[in-house]
Amino acid sequence: MPATPxxxxxxxxxxxxxxxxxAPVAVGDWQQLEPWAVARFHLEGAGVPGTGIAKWVRPAAGRTARCGPWRxxxxxxxxxFLGEDLGTRLAPRVIACDLAAGLLVLEDLAPRVALDGLLVRDGAAAHAKRLTAFARALGRLGAATAGRADAYYTRRAALGPVDREADAAGPIASSLAEGVRQAVALGIPPGGRASTELA
Known part of the structure; x- marks a missing residue:
C-alpha cells in the first residue's frame, strides 16, 4: 500500500x-485539529521536541476572531513576551515563526483535555480544582503583565505594524459600535449604566 502523501x-x-x-527535521503523523487551522505532528531531528503544534491563518477578510493577517x-x-521577556511558564513556547510562510510552530502541551469540554461534559462542581487552577493562572498572567504594555508592543511592532489602540479595543469593538448604532436606530440609545457596562 503506497504511503499517504x-x-x-x-x-x-x-x-x-x-x-x-x-539541520534536517522530519515532520510526520500530521493530524489537523478540525475545525481550527491547527495541527499536531511528530518530529524527528536533532534538538527538536518529539511533537509540535502548527498554526496558520485561513484566508478571510477583516479582523475576525480566527482570521486576519494580524493573528x-x-x-x-x-x-x-510571556515566555522570554517575563519568564512565565503559563503558555506554550514558540519553536519557530515564519510570518512570510504564515506559520507558527509551538511546543505541544498535550496530553491535555480542554477545560471547557470537561465543564460541558461533567459540570463545574466536578472540576472545582481545575477551575481554581485556571483562576490562579489567569491571576498570575494578570500580575505578570500589569504595566508591561509598552514592552509587549515593542516586541509586537518588531513583527510588523500594529495599531495599538485598535489592538487594545479588540475584535469586538466594531460589534459594539454596530450594537449602539442599532439601538439608536430603534429609538433606545444606551446611556448611563448601560454605556458603562458596554464599555
Whole structure:
C-alpha cells in the first residue's frame, strides 16, 4: 500500500523547522485539529521536541476572531513576551515563526483535555480544582503583565505594524459600535449604566 502523501502545510512546517534548526527535521503523523487551522505532528531531528503544534491563518477578510493577517504576529509576540521577556511558564513556547510562510510552530502541551469540554461534559462542581487552577493562572498572567504594555508592543511592532489602540479595543469593538448604532436606530440609545457596562 503506497504511503499517504504529506500535506503541503506539513511540508511547509518541515521546511520552516529545518531552516530554524539549521539541520534536517522530519515532520510526520500530521493530524489537523478540525475545525481550527491547527495541527499536531511528530518530529524527528536533532534538538527538536518529539511533537509540535502548527498554526496558520485561513484566508478571510477583516479582523475576525480566527482570521486576519494580524493573528500570527500577535500570537507570536504574546507568547514570546510571556515566555522570554517575563519568564512565565503559563503558555506554550514558540519553536519557530515564519510570518512570510504564515506559520507558527509551538511546543505541544498535550496530553491535555480542554477545560471547557470537561465543564460541558461533567459540570463545574466536578472540576472545582481545575477551575481554581485556571483562576490562579489567569491571576498570575494578570500580575505578570500589569504595566508591561509598552514592552509587549515593542516586541509586537518588531513583527510588523500594529495599531495599538485598535489592538487594545479588540475584535469586538466594531460589534459594539454596530450594537449602539442599532439601538439608536430603534429609538433606545444606551446611556448611563448601560454605556458603562458596554464599555
Amino acid at each position: 504529506m500535506p503541503s502545510r506539513a511540508l511547509a512546517v518541515q521546511k520552516v523547522l529545518t531552516a530554524h534548526c539549521e 500570527l504576529p500577535t500570537e507570536c509576540a504574546a507568547l514570546r
